[in-house]
Amino acid sequence: MPLDAPLGGAEFGLDSLALVSFLTALESTFEVEFETALWVEQQALTLEHLITRIGALSPVAVLSGPAEVGETLKTAGDGADSAPTDRGGRVLQRALAFGRQIRSRQEYLILERDLQQTVVHPPTRVNVEVRRVRPEDVAGVATLFGPRRGARNVTELGERLAAGYHCLGAWVDGRWAAIDYVTDQRHWHGFLRLAVVPAPGHVYGFGLHEAPRLQGLGVGLTLLAASIDLARSRGYRRQFTIVERGNQRMLSASVQIFGFRVAGQLVRGTVAGISRTTGGLGDAPLRGRELIL
Numbered sequence: 001m002p003l004d005a006p007l008g009g010a011e012f013g014l015d016s017l018a019l020v021s022f023l024t025a026l027e028s029t030f031e032v033e034f035e036t037a038l039w040v041e042q043q044a045l046t047l048e049h050l051i052t053r054i055g056a057l058s059p060v061a062v063l064s065g066p067a068e069v070g071e072t073l074k075t076a077g078d079g080a081d082s083a084p085t086d087r088g089g090r091v092l093q094r095a096l097a098f099g100r101q102i103r104s105r106q107e108y109l110i111l112e113r114d115l116q117q118t119v120v121h122p123p124t125r126v127n128v129e130v131r132r133v134r135p136e137d138v139a140g141v142a143t144l145f146g147p148r149r150g151a152r153n154v155t156e157l158g159e160r161l162a163a164g165y166h167c168l169g170a171w172v173d174g175r176w177a178a179i180d181y182v183t184d185q186r187h188w189h190g191f192l193r194l195a196v197v198p199a200p201g202h203v204y205g206f207g208l209h210e211a212p213r214l215q216g217l218g219v220g221l222t223l224l225a226a227s228i229d230l231a232r233s234r235g236y237r238r239q240f241t242i243v244e245r246g247n248q249r250m251l252s253a254s255v256q257i258f259g260f261r262v263a264g265q266l267v268r269g270t271v272a273g274i275s276r277t278t279g280g281l282g283d284a285p286l287r288g289r290e291l292i293l
């Protein structure tokens with residue numbers, strides 16, 4: 001097999017979905033983490049390119065088994081002593097949790113897609129029905145999120161339908177399988193504490209969620225492709241979304257399968273319980289608590 005052949009080509013038998021799964025499996029098996037650039041670069045990934053990337057990685061931690069409460073990760077070469085007692089581990093876990101409340105930092109990438117580009121429809125391993133969500137579907141969405149989050153998502157879906165959001169759903173065997181939203185309206189992004197405001201001709205996609213039982217079967221990708229088709233059919237020119245930097249599967253799928261590109265970034269910092277989001281689209285910073293897309 002030629003080293004310069006794209007991994008997603010016929011020589012290796014990997015379609016786009018299988019390539020994403022292959023890369024994440026490499027990370028899990030060898031306990032490494034590829035840099036963000038690998039997931040968001042738009043050039044075709046070759047075997048030679050991948051070997052070079054793997055060779056440049058340094059072992060981050062050596063683990064004898066699954067990390068449990070009370071265990072510590074031994075950094076390679078640090079000569080770490082044995083793990084603390086269960087009680088000591090619990091104290092450490094609480095201290096770390098408290099520290100994250102005092103000070104934390106999360107990074108997000110703003111992705112952009114030209115809607116004039118052809119949409120790729122990845123294959124699925126199950127039969128999926130995709131369509132616009134109807135009022136009679138709203139109550140059933142609770143089954144997609146479980147008892148703790150179900151009621152809140154039923155309320156949100158009902159409110160967004162009433163407000164004119166484009167809400168798409170996927171069903172497998174008559175059961176809710178995934179949901180996705182697209183809107184050209186001002187949307188308050190609660191976690192980032194800012195409002196996303198699409199410019200005329202632009203649309204914002206968010207809230208893609210698939211049932212855990214169906215992950216890896218292509219259901220979420222099918223729904224995302226349908227959302228892009230919907231935006232194109234409505235005459236929008238560009239579609240935006242926001243993805244957490246650490247969500248490699250979504251980043252890779254968005255860029256390598258659907259043709260999104262990185263257009264900006266956001267950083268949510270928390271100090272002493274007070275959160276602030278900075279960054280913006282390209283060279284344009286946030287305007288107060290508004291992100292103009």
